[in-house]
Amino acid sequence: MALGEDDDDERAQELDTLLSIYPELERHPQDAYAAAIDLQLKLQTPLAVTFDGNDTHHLAYLPPLHLEIRLPPEYPAASPPAVALSTTPAWLPRETVDTLANSAHSLWEEYGGGQVLFAYISYLQEAAEDAFGLGELHLPANLKTHLVEYSEKTAQLDFNRATFDCGVCLEPRKGSACHRMARCGHVFCVACLQDYYNTCITEGHVHNVKCMSTECGTPLPGGRRREHLVSPKELLRIPLALETVQRFAQLRRKKKIEADTSMVYCPRSWCQGAMRTTKYPKLGDVRTMDDADWDSSPEDALPTPLGGTQDGALDDSKKRPMGTVGMERLAVCEDCNLAFCRVCLASWHGDFVRCEPRDSTQLTEEEQASLNYIARNTSPCPTCSVPCQKSFGCNHMTCFQCKSHFCYLCSAWLDPGHPYAHFNNPKNKGCYQRLMDMAQGDMVDGDIQFGGARGAEQAAEFWEREALRIQMELNEQDS
Secondary structure (H helix, E strand, O other), X not given: OOOOOOOOOHHHHHHHHHHHHOOOOEEOOOOOOEEEEEEEEEEEEEEEEEEOOOEEEEEEEEEEEEEEEEOOOOOOOOOOOEEEEEEOOOOXXXXXXXXXXXXXXXXXXXXXXXXXXXXXXXXXXXXXXXXXXXXXXXXXXXHHHHHHHHHHHHHHHHHHHOEEEOOOOOOEEEHHHEEEOOOOOOEEEXXXXXXXXXXXXXXXXXXHOEOOOOXXXXXXXXXXXXXXXXXXXXXXXXXXXXXXXXXXXXXXXXXXXXXXXXXXXXOOOOOOOEEOOOOOOOOOOHHHOOHHHHXXXXXXXXXXXXXXXXXXXXXXXXXXXXXXXXXXXXXXXOOOXXXXXXXXXXXXXXXXXXXXXXOOOOOOHHHHHHHHHHHHHOEEOOOOOOEEOOOOOOOEEEOOOOOOEEEOOOOOEOOOOOHHHXXXXXXXXXXXXXXXXXXXXXXXXXXXXXXXXXXXHHHHXXXXXXXXXXXXXXXXXXX
């Protein structure tokens, strides 16, 4: 029993009852009728907190509200409880603190001079869930670090204590063994995420490094969804190895460059590096990469070579045989730093030299070999013409770039709602009942007959070999 405490005193009985409900309540060591408690603040809707007018953060957790209670001798019959409220640091506006403190007196009057401590604490907790009615909060910049870090750490502690069903393996896992996706909030166990993302990055399927929920993505017309790639910083938080995340960022940049028809490459056969451009800047350490920069749409920008003009990408008029002059023709290789002309691909010859585009037939041996391989061993998407090669499975394909459905055998576009009707239609003689041809992979069954451009390439090669064989037989007969 605390010093001076009377078992028959209503104040002592109320504090004892309150202590059984809130074990975190601390009785004052020198005053039997005084206590204090910290009320944790978890908001139902994150509060927009702006620091110094322009830096806004949405915080779901805020430092606790410290409540000090002192019960005067006249309480509860003739006097309300004396309360004092504060926060550390002082983030709650003074007028809000005063309003909350005055509510204790109003509540005591409403109860007609009865015991109100439990009701008052409940009132504060309910008000805290709604951020005490604050629509937004403006605070000085010196409070930013403390409040943001507190919210993040408290949210992580709450998450670690909870239990979730992994969206992949469906096993119940403690939050400490899980990761919540930053953009959408879907939860998966760390083991499943690491296994999936490591495989995607190792095999080069960077477009699959996204949330694994089928419900994720921004809805688009036609029932499609725009799926967002996971940022490097979030991959490091899962965590994935730094080397793996760095490879992911580099592969994504490489694929974007290769898909951009406005890009020009170094004419040196031993280099072949891309032109220097602000559209796809070289990557540094992914640990310092801003998530906002990663999620921006570089397709909305235009490449700008060193010394180039605003657009940096030559329009059709500038690609024609030309006497056009200007620094927009200057490009610099990002790897070997060679300055060269974007039009004729010769070493940079200055502003006032007339040049013409290189003839498309003037291909290097490497370029021709690459084109020949693509023509023989891939089927193009009918929508965006990206070459695709099947490693296994059926001949119903989905383009990784534009998501079009098409037939791998003839490159015909397929109705996404009924993609298999193409293989069940006897009129499609080249593809009828051939859904599972080459199920073990394209390269396993190289003698399969294709249609479309790939089939024409096959036929041309066949007749070329036949002509050579017939010629050789005739030569043997003549001899």
